[in-house]
Amino acid sequence: MGPYKLTMSQREVLEALIRLYDERRRLIKSKEIAELVNKDEGTVRNIILSLKSLGLVESKTGPTGGYMPTLKAYEIIRGIPVQLPVKLKKAGKELDIPVTTIEILDMLNPEGCRAILRVQGRIRGEINVGDKVEIGPTKIANVRIEGEVTHIDLATKQIGIKITRLISVPRIPVGEIASIGNIITIEPDATIKDAAKLMIERRVKGLPVIDSRGRLIGIITQTDIAKAVAEGRIDATVKEYMSFPVITIRSDEDIGDAIELMNLRDIGRLVVTDSEGKPIGIITRTDILKFIAGLR
Structure with missing residues (x-):
């Protein structure tokens, strides 16, 4: 996975965080991770800080705060492919614009989070700023996103959106x-x-x-x-x-x-x-x- 060469301890803590987050669907406390991996809570906090600096963990302070893995963390641990077999939709209609990468930004921003979509195919004339779009559900991560287009970069084929709804459905039989x-x-x-x-x-x-x-x-x-x-x-x-x-x-x-x-x-x-x-x-x-x- 390119530049992400995690130590054994980093991988262990990140795997524990993903497991707990998938099970409980809420922010996870460092104490919960420490209990699962049988490590000192202070050590776990230090490891999480290093993971946060790599963009693999989001955090929120306060009594209801805690940690959650980013989509990049799932990619690192579970080997989610960059190429996503999903196309962009506008007004419920599927466009011939495959989304190859979804990067979630500002996950804990109270004013709403954003996403950068890297796409293929023809963008000009198909998508405009202000359009309401949908992505997913992705076949592997099972994520569905709805949002409004805020920026289009034709040169790099990137589309910025403000997320209005993000749903991640756990893989349960x-x-x-x-x-x-x-x-x-x-x-x-x-x-x-x-x-x-x-x-x-x-x-x-x-x-x-x-x-x-x-x-x-x-x-x-x-x-x-x-x-x-x-x-x-x-x-x-x-x-x-x-x-x-x-x-x-x-x-x-x-x-x-x-x-x-x-x-x-x-x-x-x-x-x-x-x-x-x-x-x-x-x-x-x-x-x-x-x-x-x-x-x-």
Whole structure:
């Protein structure tokens, strides 16, 4: 990784910081790092200062302060490639402008942080100062950034943006946060009234539809129920109003993949399957938001 030749102690402390930050999603105290690496806290602080001088650590003082790794730190420790397989988007439209490097600046600035994007392709006429842009999610770091263009350098192909939203989704298997086991299903010949009653009793917003052979053939949601009620057909069968084919995701896939799939299909839940395609649970937008917010 070029000029970054870390000592064994520096690498150990940086790896510990990244591990703790990924687990707890907050600023990390030097005491926590010291406990993990079994070193004196004063020694850890000195090592962190050296890492900060290399641009690998950000810090904030005060009672709620602590340390966090920079994106460069992830690149050094985890070998994140410089070439990111992601294109710039403007107004939701993907442009033929690949982003090769994302450098985050002023991470702890209360007025908002900035980023420098190094790009390829044609910039002139495609991007202007003031444009709202999106990047990501990146395939490896799983980072998504939204911002406003503040500067364009055509010579070096660099774009400066003021970040309005930065989301880093931890790489966690869907099965770890989905509602797995005891999946609540309904048969296709059940009535809309039966489905509505079951949703109310079990406090769910969607029911996978399973045929007599145990195969997943559809899903009925509150939206489908509302449509049937509006049409005065509460005695209609579930199969008349269910959605199909069912969008599924394997339990071992990443929650970032679940988010991307939900956004792509404009749906709020996915049926979770095992390796053989058998439905074993449900994951919803709410499940993911609660997890990211630290509520689960």
